Amino acid sequence: xxxxxxxxxxxxxxxxxxxxxxxxxxxxxxxxxxxxxxxxxxxxxxxxxxxxxxxxxxxxxxxxxxxxxxxxxxxxxxxxxxxxxxxxxxxxxxxxxxxxxxxxxxxxxxxxxxxxxxxxxxxxxxxxxxxxxxxxxxxxxxxxxxxxxxxxxxxxxxxxxxxxxxxxxxxxxxxxxxxxxxxxxxxxxxxxxxxxxxxxxxxxxxxxxxxxxxxxxxxxxxxxxxxxxxxxxxxxxxxxxxxxxxxxxx
Amino acid sequence: xxxxxxxxxxxxxxxxxxxxxxxxxxxxxxxxxxxxxxxxxxxxxxxxxxxxxxxxxxxxxxxxxxxxxxxxxxxxxxxxxxxxxxxxxxxxxxxxxxxxxxxxxxxxxxxxxxxxxxxxxxxxxxxxxxxxxxxxxxxxxxxxxxxxxxxxxxxxxxxxxxxxxxxxxxxxxxxxxxxxxxxxxxxxxxxxxxxxxxxxxxxxxxxxxxxxxxxxxxxxxxxxxxxxxxxxxxxxxxxxxxxxxxxxxxxxxxxxxxxxxxxxxxxxxxxxxxxxxxxxxxxxxxxxx
Numbered sequence: 001x002x003x004x005x006x007x008x009x010x011x012x013x014x015x016x017x018x019x020x021x022x023x024x025x026x027x028x029x030x031x032x033x034x035x036x037x038x039x040x041x042x043x044x045x046x047x048x049x050x051x052x053x054x055x056x057x058x059x060x061x062x063x064x065x066x067x068x069x070x071x072x073x074x075x076x077x078x079x080x081x082x083x084x085x086x087x088x089x090x091x092x093x094x095x096x097x098x099x100x101x102x103x104x105x106x107x108x109x110x111x112x113x114x115x116x117x118x119x120x121x122x123x124x125x126x127x128x129x130x131x132x133x134x135x136x137x138x139x140x141x142x143x144x145x146x147x148x149x150x151x152x153x154x155x156x157x158x159x160x161x162x163x164x165x166x167x168x169x170x171x172x173x174x175x176x177x178x179x180x181x182x183x184x185x186x187x188x189x190x191x192x193x194x195x196x197x198x199x200x201x202x203x204x205x206x207x208x209x210x211x212x213x214x215x216x217x218x219x220x221x222x223x224x225x226x227x228x229x230x231x232x233x234x235x236x237x238x239x240x241x242x243x244x245x246x247x248x249x250x
Numbered sequence: 251x252x253x254x255x256x257x258x259x260x261x262x263x264x265x266x267x268x269x270x271x272x273x274x275x276x277x278x279x280x281x282x283x284x285x286x287x288x289x290x291x292x293x294x295x296x297x298x299x300x301x302x303x304x305x306x307x308x309x310x311x312x313x314x315x316x317x318x319x320x321x322x323x324x325x326x327x328x329x330x331x332x333x334x335x336x337x338x339x340x341x342x343x344x345x346x347x348x349x350x351x352x353x354x355x356x357x358x359x360x361x362x363x364x365x366x367x368x369x370x371x372x373x374x375x376x377x378x379x380x381x382x383x384x385x386x387x388x389x390x391x392x393x394x395x396x397x398x399x400x401x402x403x404x405x406x407x408x409x410x411x412x413x414x415x416x417x418x419x420x421x422x423x424x425x426x427x428x429x430x431x432x433x434x435x436x437x438x439x440x441x442x443x444x445x446x447x448x449x450x451x452x453x454x455x456x457x458x459x460x461x462x463x464x465x466x467x468x469x470x471x472x473x474x475x476x477x478x479x480x481x482x483x484x485x486x487x488x489x490x491x492x493x494x495x496x497x498x499x500x501x502x503x504x505x506x507x508x509x510x511x512x513x514x515x516x517x518x519x520x521x522x523x524x525x526x527x528x529x530x531x532x533x534x535x536x537x538x539x
Contacts, residue, residue, distance in 0.1 A: 054427040075428040076276055076302075080352045084370065106348065107339065111381050117339035119330060120303075120323035125350040126372030155375035163375045166396045170371070 157190025274411030284478030420469030
């Protein structure tokens with residue numbers, strides 16, 4: 001079976017939670033939510049996942065489906081406590097992200113009077129300083145990958161380093177998955193590195209869509225293909241209505 | 251015991267310009283919209299609104315009631331961005347204290363427990379500290395000496411919350427999947443007003459005891475407002491009116507359309523609002539046929 005770009009992205013998102021064990025996989029965005037549930041259905045069965053609301057579902061449920069049997073309850077207050085507790089790895093979205101993984105979902109332009117008011121920082125400051133955090137960005141472009149974000153909502157590696165070892169000891173950015181490739185911060189100073197490119201994408205294409213210098217070490221591999229079983233789970237179980245294709249065009 | 255039943259007008263009539271008002275719910279979920287609409291119609295102004303914000307914040311900004319918003323976000327959930335809040339920010343007509351969601355909860359917890367602040371890591375390293383220069387850090391007095399953000403108490407003059415059920419003494423019950431922070435809002439406030447979908451006699455709040463969220467000891471007044479959470483999501487009785495929310499959002503994004511929306515839906519009292527919404531839905535169904 002040949003996988004679509006969206007399906008490559010779902011699996012690349014799922015990989016963010018590999019090795020995490022028995023923690024909450026919190027996800028935002030279609031491919032990210034599908035990825036969390038796919039990881040739980042395959043290589044990371046200990047993960048906890050939600051119905052998109054307050055229910056921890058007994059089994060991973062199809063995208064947009066009712067919770068069905070539940071194994072736990074996590075209203076917003078408990079979710080926010082869990083952020084502080086730390087048994088959680090969140091994959092957030094970002095309207096802007098920079099070389100060190102500082103992210104912005106708050107406002108574009110000068111904060112005092114923005115040209116475009118977005119959501120507000122939401123839980124991004126606490127998420128990034130208390131939990132492992134990854135990012136899912138469906139449209140990789142120089143509008144999103146910017147030299148400097150306008151309002152630091154999620155904390156990057158340079159900011160965390162400035163805080164010192166005590167305040168930043170729970171800070172850790174995992175991977176950034178986009179429609180073009182996969183990135184991490186596995187460099188000496190925590191700068192963003194190109195980890196893999198999706199099939200059909202070139203390194204030049206990624207660099208051109210990125211508004212800062214990416215770390216590119218030697219030959220960049222292709223993002224791995226979904227297994228047949230992963231494709232079956234995505235197509236028949238988790239997302240039979242193909243909502244993933246609305247987020248990432250085929 | 252006397253009842254605490256009030257009218258919407260009595261509750262809003264007890265508020266004063268310049269107050270700090272906390273509004274329960276979360277985004278576009280279980281918001282005390284009937285009370286918000288009454289503030290919209292009132293002569294109040296110069297308010298500080300403390301909220302996990304949705305259309306409550308948007309409407310009050312649109313009406314020019316707001317001096318300052320304290321919030322981690324303002325969103326309609328299924329419609330991510332709130333047009334009136336965006337306009338208020340982009341036109342520079344309101345002050346904004348932008349907090350992380352967890353910080354905000356700690357601020358309510360501090361106020362609810364009469365503490366001056368609570369410490370947390372949430373917010374450190376982010377621009378929340380840049381845009382709120384009055385925030386201070388505190389150093390742990392123990393061996394770790396860790397420096398933490400001291401979130402100031404979000405003390406409220408008044409809290410407004412919307413419950414699925416309440417009794418005439420002012421006990422409030424939620425029947426949906428999430429209590430949000432409504433009990434904290436009630437405890438963080440000098441006085442709390444509860445609106446509810448249905449008002450019952452004392453002892454008649456059926457359901458598991460853990461659904462009894464707001465105690466009468468914190469409630470100053472209670473009012474029955476059927477569909478008073480409209481158009482936000484309300485417990486098991488009424489899901490979010492998505493079609494109407496879309497109509498609100500598209501109207502709010504366009505000044506001319508907003509004038510028409512406000513004339514049609516917000517120029518009368520709550521009864522008139524509910525009737526206008528009913529007629530709007532009948533029209534939509536007519537168009538669909």
